[in-house]
Amino acid sequence: MILENFFVLTLIKVAVVAFVLLTTLAYLQWIERKVIAHVQLRVGPYRVGPHGLLQPLADVVKLITKEGLIPSHVNRLFYLLAPFVAVALALTSIAVIPFGPQITIGPVTTWMQLTDLRIGVLFVLAVSSIGVYGVALGGWASNNKYSLLGGLRSSAQMISYELPLALAVAAPLLLTNTLDFRDIVNYQSGYWLGFIPRWNLFPEILGFIVFLIAGFAETNRVPFDLPEAENELVAGFHTEYSSMNFAAFFMAEYANMVTVTAVATLLFLGGWTPPFPEPYSDFIPIILFALAGLVALYHGLNPVRRMDKFTLPATALVFLGIAAIFGLSLFVPVAKAILMALFWFCGKILVLLFVFIWVRATLPRFRYDQLMRFAWTGLFPLSMFNLLVTSLVVALTSK
């Protein structure tokens, strides 16, 4: 059977993951603009497609067809290398992230993961620590003082926040006693007292908070987006970039966000394990999607605006269809395993991504000295304390 061939199977998996990831990155931007718009009482993208749903497509076409300008006085090699480095490293980490358990489709048995490393956690840390070169080089090669300042800030910030990040990662690793993402998730399956999930979140709540905050800084997001502080540095390290080079930096930022949230989900939120015991958790997605569909149907039957008569029932149909798919999957074990794992994993990632966007819409930017003081006198001791307490508890309870 050709599908059992390692290379064929891997190629298929890579194609699926790459397609889904790149589409997600494009739509993440749409989600971000929409959420921020609604927080600020605007409607956000609305013109291209229904509710601006085709806006990402339009943006991609716009960015591809724009002229890729290379300013004079830039260091050509590094100027062109920087966005490539940034986006390549940002997309690499996804290769070791597992999305679900082992599945068997017909004769083929495979994990819902591109590649399994015994040192997956270290790999993600390593790739993210090299990722700073993209930003730093881009800022330096542009030969522009705003870009240079952005690149400098970015390197200093990422070195500083990598410490609390790594220490926050180390604490759940002590609990699970492995560096393999699969084993980490397997450790977190099961329930205390029958209903509390055994996620690392509960013993490691402090580590989770530190990880998220350091994650904001690592991905250069508000409130730590000093490298591209618009009011001080125009656009920071990517001021001189246009067209696809600019898009590459943009993609790298969103890909990093997805990676950070995926790692947080795997380390602290139990990966694809549902938050409720087995028979109950199966009905959650059905209820959720059916409820959304029914709400849309209700509003479609009592239209407020002229077009609601058509759009809302159509939306309702989509949601009810998804609910039906989840319902039918209960009778097909393979489909159920895939869909449930994907639902919970993507659901947790989306919730965390929403937190990222929510914070961006809510918090103002730090000043640079505040940023550094916060990292070294706030987060670092906190994560160190968390690690020490965790190791003490592990040392006392093990054996």
Next chain:
Amino acid sequence: MTALIFFIFAGIAVFCGINLVVQTHPIASALSLVGVMGSLAVLYLQLGGEFIAMAQVIVYAGAIMVLFVFVIMLLNAGAEATTFQVSRFVKYLGAILLAAFLGLISLMIQSTLPRTEGVLFGAWQGTTLDVGRKLFTAYLLPFEVTSVLILIAIVGAIVLARKEI
């Protein structure tokens, strides 16, 4: 396959090492060093030292070299000016003499050192568990001494960096 990967990355390491010396601009040199570190990490990985490989990338390529690049950017160091002109004849002669010198040294090493078996791919017991166990049992004293040394260096750096104490 493993031999091919070895030669590719060994080649990259040597090329980056030479490039590091040849380049006149500090940033280019620093990035060549990153290339050396990265390809060394791949070689460690081939030997089976997965933890060492990742530590190499995280610590050297990801932290130390970023600091190097950071400082070079901060000081805005430009390309090094060459102070003297070398004639083409001297360059060629130098290359030949260098090759001969290196050949002699390798010959000497080969003849004097005892013959051992070559290192096998995947021969190291380099999993994180093994490294950790060795580090905290067999090599505990060197490990602790190294950490104290680094601590002293940090304290010294802070003392030097502070204007007044």
